[in-house]
Amino acid sequence: MALVTSTEMFKKAYDGGYAVGAFNVNNMEIVQAIAEAANELKSPVILQASAGARKYASQAYLMKLVEAAVATTDVPIVMHLDHGADFDICKDCVDGGFTSVMIDCSSKPFEENVAESKKVADYAHDHGAVVEAELGTLSGVEDDVNVADDKAMYTDPDQVEEFVKRTGVDSLAIAIGTSHGAYKFKPGTNPKLRLDILEEVAKRLPGFPIVLHGSSSVPQEYVKIINEHGGALKDAIGIPEDQLREAARGAVCKINIDSDLRLGMTAGIREHFEAHPDHFDPRQYIGDGRKYVKEIVRHKIIDVLGSDNKA
Ligand code: G3H
Ligand code: 13P
Ligand code: ZN
Secondary structure, three states: OOEOOOHHHHHHHHHHOOOEEEEEOOOHHHHHHHHHHHHHOOOOEEEEEOHHHHHHHOHHHHHHHHHHHHHOOOOOEEEEEEEEOOHHHHHHHHHOOOOEEEEOOOOOOHHHHHHHHHHHHHHHHHOOOEEEEEEOEOEEEOOOOEEOHHHOEOOOHHHHHHHHHHHOOOEEEEOOOOEOOOOOEOOOOOOOOOHHHHHHHHHHOOOOOEEEOOOOOOOHHHHHHHHHOOOOOOOOEOOOHHHHHHHHHOOEEEEEEOHHHHHHHHHHHHHHHHHOOOOOOHHHHHHHHHHHHHHHHHHHHHHHHOOOOOO
């Protein structure tokens, strides 16, 4: 199947009450793990690259890896830019064959966010690509943006209609209490997403696809493997999966997951080295990391997103 935009994918997800996983990719093994899991489960999937991924792997390699994923699977795949900081990076990705880009000016004043998002939407639409923008700010670390917890701001539902109308973007990321990274909440706390804000936003934008960033659940079984095999991760918990499931049943059509895949890769590699301290063939230890990444993607598709058999 060819590389597609998310237009049809999101329409089906909205109507069907499920969400599509957007998984961050940085190397071949991660692309393979996601593509294999999605293909086995007949699930549509979004592969996304951050500016950091483009710097690490280079856009040329990433595009070839995604091309290989498309050639070896039979499910719709979107290639998306995650957290594009300005028009230039978005243009570069559209020109390079990405079918979707995110322009993230969420930390800028409203008018600046509108102007840059509209500029990107106009360019992308002229070139057959679609655009995600963001209103409200998440805490945590993104490539060039580090938002402190006290600066994180929920999305104001009163702004969403005007923003979407004026920019022409195709989907909107909102802040309802998710955050980036593996250290989201202290253990023992009871994280609660503001699903009431999501509902308000959905009322103002009927049928419009909403995106959730920072949606890793920080699965404790992988944290445990890492820490039992020489790691020193701090105690933390992530976004409760039942709340993500509920969001997916509503207007949320795209759920972003990166940190959980990193935990899976690290757990597999650490476990491998403890069992085989004499190994030095990267295929052996990265291969074990890849197995856990695939296991995690399968779990997300079946138990959180509900996108299996929707390709
Ligand atoms: O939202 C951020 C993503 O997890 C990408 O992380 O900028 O370290 O590649 P990165
Ligand atoms: P996590 O850090 O929760 O995996 O979020 C990833 C993300 O939002 C990528 O844009
Ligand atoms: Zn994000």
